[in-house]
Amino acid sequence: MARRTGSAPVRGYGLTSWGRAFAAVFESGADHRHLTGARRYFRDHHVDRLEFGRGEITASVRGSQLDPFEVILTPRPLDPQTVVDLLRRTGDVEALLAVARGEQPAPLGELIAPTESADVASACTCPDEAPRCIHALAVAFELSAQIDKQPTTLLRILGTDLPDLLAAVRGRAASPAPHRSGEVSVAPDADFYGDGVRLPAAPSFSRVEALAELNAAALRTALRVSGLGATQLAEALDDLAELYAALHDPR
Template identity: 45%
Template sequence: MRRGTVPVRGYAVTRWSRAFVDVVEGRTDIADATGTQRSGSVTESADSRRISKARRYFRDRHVHRLSIRPGQVTASVEGSQLDPFDVILSMRTVDVDTVATLLRSRAGVAEVMSVARGEQPPIVGELLGPTESADVASQCSCPDEAVRCIHVLAVAYEVAAEIDRSPLALFTVMGTDLPSLLDALGNNSDTDSDESAAQGTSGVGDESDGDGSDGDPSTEHETLSAVDFFGTHAPLPPLPRPTRSNPLTDLDGTALRAALRASGVAPGDIAEAVDELGDLYDRLVQE
């Protein structure tokens, strides 16, 4: 009788949770476009041994009593000692009014309602989630003095799995919720309308010579050419920002697991072999 396969636990299979894990592991600091470390960030990403062991802890369900509250995550993790270690992740929470303002400036308001449908739109995720390691402070009762110990990483992977299941988990992690953001967007909309109306009223006749122009047709033409190139009064769209991808998680792993089995890897070691391939892929991408 053929033995049934045990499903492998996964995390960071969606855009938002992948970005969250990258921040906790310190990968975003290494990939800083300036080529230098940002203030307050870890000096290097968590080493591959810690990551591999933390993945095993996650896969083997060593994390217990996970609690996600606004701006803080707590859990206990079974480790090398008899008593479990206590882990706390504290977030630098977002200011919901600032997020709302940035969403409006980047034409991302329409994305917000898609979150309620379980989607993870890119602009909302970029503005809501942490962007550098300093945004996520970690504490663990274990003796390891590393910035991100195995137990902290394992808890972060559990949080990423929750974000995979529901994008609203990221809202809670970062100290807010969807209704608060919708309220802020509504308030900002009213404020912007009032300011636009006030500017339109106060501007009548202030800079005009009476014929509806500013008196300098050449200057007006230059302004329209630069600001309103298409004549639609709409801003140019931002350049595309491709998300970080990992073929080991983004693609169907059935063929990979079959190839590993055919190469002689024992069924119980396939998940670990996939993790090792993931570590190798990360090193290739970083180099």
């Protein structure tokens, strides 16, 4: 089959698990005519002024009339502390770190992603009395595409954000024990995973001057193999020294 040239790429949505879950609660129950029309609106960029904040999404959709229709989606809000408590219960708190890396961890998705139509209410200024009009569906598909690109979009849609969840985690963590300058220690009774198990204290250790212990000749050889010139090699060593100094004294 000949490949077409010069045409714009076809837009897609629901390409990831979280994006699919959000779109599915809208597609469920919608008839073929509404779905086809909404997908065409999405594909042709008919959704304008899309704004989503704390638990409410608004957008304008250009339809069959001169003036655009206004759409409001209202998802059931999430409580950050409840989400964190559930993650602790299953030992999946580290899923939040995966979100920070741009991933969509399944344990968190199972907790927060909408699963039924009632999880996201919709309203539109169009006269269509269908449970999901074409315009609301188009907005949902637009949001699904944004969730595909950035997982934290789903958190914001549901009225929270990654910083809120991380703050909830920190709120339950033990305060670090004071330590002497030059040593690193961990609170002996820190409850890292929320399962009530108290871990033994980590051993204290003194900081070392890493560059003083470094085999500089071996490092130069390794960097030279990478193709660095003499000037770049010196700059790399200077940068490394600055990084170690910043780690030693983060002020």
